[in-house]
Amino acid sequence: MEVDSNSTSNNHKERVVNRASFMDNTKSYQQRRGSLVPFSPTQILWSSENGICNKDDKDKGVNVQVILRCRPFSDDDVRAKTPAAVTFNEDKQEVIVTQSMGNKQSEKTFCFDKVFGPGSKQKDLYDQVVSPIVKDALEGYNWTIFAYGQTGTGKTYTMEGEGGKTKNGEFHEDVGVIPRAVEQLFNTLESQNADYTVKVTYIELYNEEITDLLAPDEKSKKPISLMEDGKGAVFMRGLEEERVTSADEIYHILEKGSARKHTAETLVNTLSNRSHSLFTIAFQIKENISDGVEIIKCGKLNLVDLAGSENILRSGARECKFVYIRSQSDSSLPDRVQSRSTLWFHIDAREEQGKLGDQQELAYPRRVINALVDSSGHVPYRDSKLTRLLRDSLGGKTKTCIIATVSLSVHSLEETQNTLDYAYRAKSIKNRPEINHKVTKSVAVKELYTEIDSLKQELYATREKNGIYIPHDRYLREEAAKKVNLHIIFFVLHNKELLNLQELFFNQQKMTTQLSQRLEDTKRELLESKKYESKLKDKLKQANEMTKEKDYLILNLLGSEKTLTERAVELHSELENATSEVSSMFTKIEHKNHIEEGNKMLIQSFQTILAQHLEVLHKIIVSSVAHQEQQLNEIEEHMKLSITEQDKANEELRIRAKKIKDVFTGGIKTLAEIATEYSAHSETTFGNLNNAVVEHSSALTELIREASVKVGDILNDLHCNLNDQGQSITSLWQQQHESQLRAYQTTQSASSVTVNFFKSLSKDIFIVIQMVEEARTIYDQKLSEFQKKFEDYADGEDKQLLNKMAELLANSNAKKKQLVQTEVDDIRSYIGSKSYALHNKMSNMHTFTSSTNDEFTMEESSRISKQITEKAYRICGFKLKDAFDTNQRVYTRFSSMTSSTLQELDIAHSGSLTFIEYKTC
Numbered sequence: 020m021e022v023d024s025n026s027t028s029n030n031h032k033e034r035v036v037n038r039a040s041f042m043d044n045t046k047s048y049q050q051r052r053g054s055l056v057p058f059s060p061t062q063i064l065w066s067s068e069n070g071i072c073n074k075d076d077k078d079k080g081v082n083v084q085v086i087l088r089c090r091p092f093s094d095d096d097v098r099a100k101t102p103a104a105v106t107f108n109e110d111k112q113e114v115i116v117t118q119s120m121g122n123k124q125s126e127k128t129f130c131f132d133k134v135f136g137p138g139s140k141q142k143d144l145y146d147q148v149v150s151p152i153v154k155d156a157l158e159g160y161n162w163t164i165f166a167y168g169q170t171g172t173g174k175t176y177t178m179e180g181e182g183g184k185t186k187n188g189e190f191h192e193d194v195g196v197i198p199r200a201v202e203q204l205f206n207t208l209e210s211q212n213a214d215y216t217v218k219v220t221y222i223e224l225y226n227e228e229i230t231d232l233l234a235p236d237e238k239s240k241k242p243i244s245l246m247e248d249g250k251g252a253v254f255m256r257g258l259e260e261e262r263v264t265s266a267d268e269i270y271h272i273l274e275k276g277s278a279r280k281h282t283a284e285t286l287v288n289t290l291s292n293r294s295h296s297l298f299t300i301a302f303q304i305k306e307n308i309s310d311g312v313e314i315i316k317c318g319k320l321n322l323v324d325l326a327g328s329e330n331i332l333r334s335g336a337r338e339c340k341f342v343y344i345r346s347q348s349d350s351s352l353p354d355r356v357q358s359r360s361t362l363w364f365h366i367d368a369r370e371e372q373g374k375l376g377d378q379q380e381l382a383y384p385r386r387v388i389n390a391l392v393d394s395s396g397h398v399p400y401r402d403s404k405l406t407r408l409l410r411d412s413l414g415g416k417t418k419t420c421i422i423a424t425v426s427l428s429v430h431s432l433e434e435t436q437n438t439l440d441y442a443y444r445a446k447s448i449k450n451r452p453e454i455n456h457k458v459t460k461s462v463a464v465k466e467l468y469t470e471i472d473s474l475k476q477e478l479y480a481t482r483e484k485n486g487i488y489i490p491h492d493r494y495l496r497e498e499a500a501k502k503v504n505l506h507i508i509f510f511v512l513h514n515k516e517l518l519n520l521q522e523l524f525f526n527q528q529k530m531t532t533q534l535s536q537r538l539e540d541t542k543r544e545l546l547e548s549k550k551y552e553s554k555l556k557d558k559l560k561q562a563n564e565m566t567k568e569k570d571y572l573i574l575n576l577l578g579s580e581k582t583l584t585e586r587a588v589e590l591h592s593e594l595e596n597a598t599s600e601v602s603s604m605f606t607k608i609e610h611k612n613h614i615e616e617g618n619k620m621l622i623q624s625f626q627t628i629l630a631q632h633l634e635v636l637h638k639i640i641v642s643s644v645a646h647q648e649q650q651l652n653e654i655e656e657h658m659k660l661s662i663t664e665q666d667k668a669n670e671e672l673r674i675r676a677k678k679i680k681d682v683f684t685g686g687i688k689t690l691a692e693i694a695t696e697y698s699a700h701s702e703t704t705f706g707n708l709n710n711a712v713v714e715h716s717s718a719l720t721e722l723i724r725e726a727s728v729k730v731g732d733i734l735n736d737l738h739c740n741l742n743d744q745g746q747s748i749t750s751l752w753q754q755q756h757e758s759q760l761r762a763y764q765t766t767q768s769a770s771s772v773t774v775n776f777f778k779s780l781s782k783d784i785f786i787v788i789q790m791v792e793e794a795r796t797i798y799d800q801k802l803s804e805f806q807k808k809f810e811d812y813a814d815g816e817d818k819q820l821l822n823k824m825a826e827l828l829a830n831s832n833a834k835k836k837q838l839v840q841t842e843v844d845d846i847r848s849y850i851g852s853k854s855y856a857l858h859n860k861m862s863n864m865h866t867f868t869s870s871t872n873d874e875f876t877m878e879e880s881s882r883i884s885k886q887i888t889e890k891a892y893r894i895c896g897f898k899l900k901d902a903f904d905t906n907q908r909v910y911t912r913f914s915s916m917t918s919s920t921l922q923e924l925d926i927a928h929s930g931s932l933t934f935i936e937y938k939t940c
C-alpha cells in the first residue's frame with residue numbers, strides 16, 4: 020500500500036513495504052533502453068541519503084543563488100510609452116524600485132547574486148549562471164533551477180526560450196536555458212569519452228494534480244502520486260522515465276511535453292502557463308579513477324518553470340480554474356505564516372481549500388521560504404505537492420538557483436515588488452548540498468543481483484496473487500533491524516522529544532507572552548477597528564445616499580445622453596452636409612481662384628490694351644492739336660486773304676468813288692461853263708443851251724445811272740465778299756466743331772470703355788476689387804483730370820480762337836460798317852451838296868430869267884422869252900426833279916441795302932457771339 024503524504028496512517032508495516040517499494044523503484048535496473056547503471060532520477064531528485072557530501076558545504080550550508088532578470092518593454096508598452104518603475108545597476112548587482120506616493124518618491128534597493136537588465140541576452144545569462152551549474156552537476160551534485168515571477172515576465176522565455184538551431188548548428192539567440200544545458204551536458208559527456216546514462220522526466224503540476232508530459236498518449240496516462248520513504252525522501256510513482264542518448268532527442272521530448280501543458284491566454288501573455296512544469300535530467304557517469312576501480316557519478320538538473328506569481332484575476336486569465344488562498348482557514352499553519360500569506364494573496368471564502376489552484380500552490384513555497392528564512396522550526400513542506408517536490412531544493416541537499424523575473428513596467432509595480440521581496444528572502448535560505456554516492460562497479464553489480472532476485476520473487480508472488488513475497492531471511496533480518504531501529508528510534512526520539520519539548524515549552528512561554536502582548540494590541544486594534552467601522556458605516560450611509568443621488572443623476576445623464584446622441588446624429592448629418600458644402604465651397608474657391616487667375620490675366624491684357632488705347636489717344640490728341648494748329652493757320656491765312664481782298668475792294672471802291680467825283684466835278688464845271696456861255700449868249704445860245712441842258716441832263720442821268728449801277732455792283736461785290744467770308748467762316752467753324760466733336764467723342768468713348776470695363780471687373784473680382792477700385796479710381800481721376808485738362812485746354816483754345824475770330828469779325832465788320840457808312844455819308848453829303856448847288860443854280864437861273872424878262876418889256880418878246888424861259892424852266896425843273904428822284908431812289912435803295920447788310924452782319928455777329936457763349940458755357 021502506498022503512503023501518501025496527506026495520509027495520516029503511520030503503520031509500520033506499510034512504511035516498510037513502502038520503503039521497500041521505494042528501494043525497489045530507485046534501484047530498479049533500467050532495462051528498457053539498456054542502461055548501464057540502475058538508477059532512478061526521482062530517487063536522486065528527492066533523496067540523496069547515500070551521497071558523499073562535501074564536508075564544508077554540508078556543515079555551513081550553501082545559500083540559494085538568486086538571479087534577477089528583467090524583461091524589456093513589450094511592443095504594447097513601447098507604443099503606450101509606459102514609464103519604467105525599475106532601474107538596474109548590473110555592476111553592483113542592484114535593482115532599484117521607484118514608487119511614487121502622491122508627490123513623494125520612494126526608492127527601494129534590492130541586491131542579488133546577479134542582475135540581468137532588460138538588454139540582457141539569453142547567452143549572457145546562460146554563460147554566467149547556468150553553465151557553471153551544469154559543470155557542477157556533472158561533478159555529482161543535484162541542482163534545481165527554477166524561474167519565478169509574474170505572468171509574462173519571461174519565465175518560459177528564460178527556461179525554454181524560442182527558436183531552435185540555425186543552419187550552421189548554432190543556437191538561435193532566443194534559445195533558453197534548458198536546450199543550452201542539454202547541449203552542454205552532452206558535449207561534456209561526449210568529450211569525456213565516458214560511459215554515461217541520461218534520463219529525463221517531464222511533469223506538470225496543475226491543480227494539485229501531477230501529469231506526466233512524456234506519457235505515450237492521453238489514454239495510457241496514469242495518475243502520478245507522490246510517495247515518501249519515511250526518511251523525507253519523496254518519489255513519484257508511475258512516472259515515465261525516458262532514456263536519451265543525444266541532445267536532439269531531448270529537444271524532441273521537450274517539444275512534445277510543452278505542447279501538452281495547460282495554458283491559457285491572459286491580458287499580459289497570450290500563452291500563459293497555468294501550471295508548474297518540472298523537467299529533470301538525471302545522469303550517471305562511469306569513471307575509471309585507477310586500475311580496475313570505477314566510480315559512478317550521479318548528478319541531476321531540475322529545471323522548473325513555475326506558473327505566474329500574480330493575482331490571476333487581475334491578469335485577466337480566461338478559463339481560469341484558480342482561486343486564491345484563504346490563509347486564515349488554513350489552521351495547519353502558524354499564525355505568523357498565515358498573516359504573511361494573507362498579505363500576499365487574495366482570499367476567496369467560497370472556495371474550499373481542496374479546490375485551490377496554482378496560486379495556492381505558489382503560496383506554499385512562499386510559506387516554506389518564510390519558515391526557512393525565519394528559522395521558525397516548522398517548515399510546511401507537506402502542505403502541497405509543489406513544496407514536497409521542492410523540499411530538497413529549499414533547505415535540502417540540492418543546490419538551488421532561483422531566477423526571479425520582473426517587468427520594467429510601472430503597471431506591474433506591485434507584482435514586481437512582491438517578486439523582489441520573495442526572491443530577496445529566498446536568498447537567505449541555506450541548503451546543505453551533498454555530492455551523490457559514488458559506487459564501484461562490483462558493489463553496484465552485487466546490489467543489482469540482489470535486487471533482481473527480490474524483484475523476481477516479488478513478481479512471482481504478484482502473479483500468484485499471494486500478497487507480497489519477502490524472503491524469509493530478509494524478513495527476519497529486517498524484522499530484527501526494525502526492532503533494533505525501533506528501540507534506537509524510541510530512545511533517540513524520547514530523548515530528542517524531551518529536549519524538543521523543553522525547547523518547545525520555552526518557546527511556547529515566549530510565544531505566550533508575545534501572544535498576550537499581541538492580544539492586547541489586537542484588542543486595541545479591535546476597538547479602533549470598531550470605531551473605524553462605525554465611521555465606515557456612516558460613510559456607507561452617506562455613500563448609499565450619494566449612490567441614490569448618483570443613480571438619479573445617472574438617469575438624468577442617460578436622458579441627456581440620449582438627447583445628446585440624437586443631437587450628435589443630427590450634428591453628424593449636419594456635419595456631413597457641411598462637409599459636402601465645404602467640399603463644394605472648396606470647388607467654388609478653386610473655381611474662383613481659376614477665375615481670379617483669368618481676371619489677373621485679363622487685367623494684365625487690359626493694362627496692355629489700356630496702354631495701347633492711351634497711346635492711340637495720345638496720338639489722336641497730338642494729331643488733333645496739330646490739325647487744330649493747321650486749321651488755325653488756315654483761318655489766319657483766310658483772314659489775311661479776306662483782309663487783302665477787303666483792302667483791294669476798298670481801294671477799288673475808293674478809285675470808283677474818285678472817278679464818280681471826277682465825273683461829277685467835270686459835269687458841274689461843264690454846267691458852269693454852259694451857264695456862263697448861256698448868260699453871254701442867252702438868246703442865241705438859248706436853243707443850244709436847251710440842247711446842251713438836254714444833253715447834259717441825259718449825260719447826268721446816264722452818269723447817275725452808271726454810278727448807281729457801279730455802286731450796286733460794288734455793294735453786290737461787298738455783299739458777295741461778306742457772304743464768302745461768312746461761308747468760309749461757317750465752314751471753318753464747322754470743321755473745327757467736327758474735329759472737336761470727334762476728339763471729344765474719342766475721349767468720351769475711351770473713358771466710357773474704361774469705366775465700363777472697370778465696372779464689369781468690379782463685379783467679377785471681389786477680392787481684387789479694392790486694388791482694381793483704387794486703380795480704377797486713380798485711372799478715372801487721371802482720365803477725368805486729363806479729360807478736364809483736355810476739355811479746358813480745348814475750350815480755352817476754342818474760346819481763344821472764337822474770341823479772336825469774333826474780335827476779327829467785329830473789327831472787320833466795324834471797319835466795313837465804318838467804311839460803308841463814311842462812303843455812304845460822303846455820297847449822301849456829296850449828293851446833298853450837289854442838289855443844293857443845282858437848286859441854287861436853278862433859282863439863280865430863275866432870277867436871271869425873270870430879270871431878263873423885265874429887261875425886255877416888249878410884249879411879244881417878253882411873251883416869247885417868257886415862254887422860252889418857262890419852257891426851259893419847266894424842262895430843267897423836270898430834269899432836276901427826275902435827277903432828284905433818281906438820286907433819292909438810289910439813296911433809299913442804297914440805304915436799305917446798307918441797313919439790311921448791316922442787319923445781316925449784326926445777326927451773323929450776334930450768332931457768332933451766341934455760339935461763342937454757348938461753347939464757353
Ligand SMILES: Nc1ncnc2c1ncn2[C@@H]1O[C@H](COP(=O)(O)OP(=O)(O)OP(=O)(O)O)[C@@H](O)[C@H]1O
Nearest residue numbers: 090169170171172173174175176288291292326327
Ligand atoms: N528577456 C526577454 N527578451 C525578449 N522577450 C521576452 C523576454 N522575456 C519575455 N519575453 C517575451 O514575453 C512574452 C511572455 O514571456 P513568457 O511566456 O516567457 O512569460 P512567462 O513568465 O512564462 O508567462 P506565464 O507565467 O504566463 O507563462 C513572450 O512572447 C516572450 O518572447
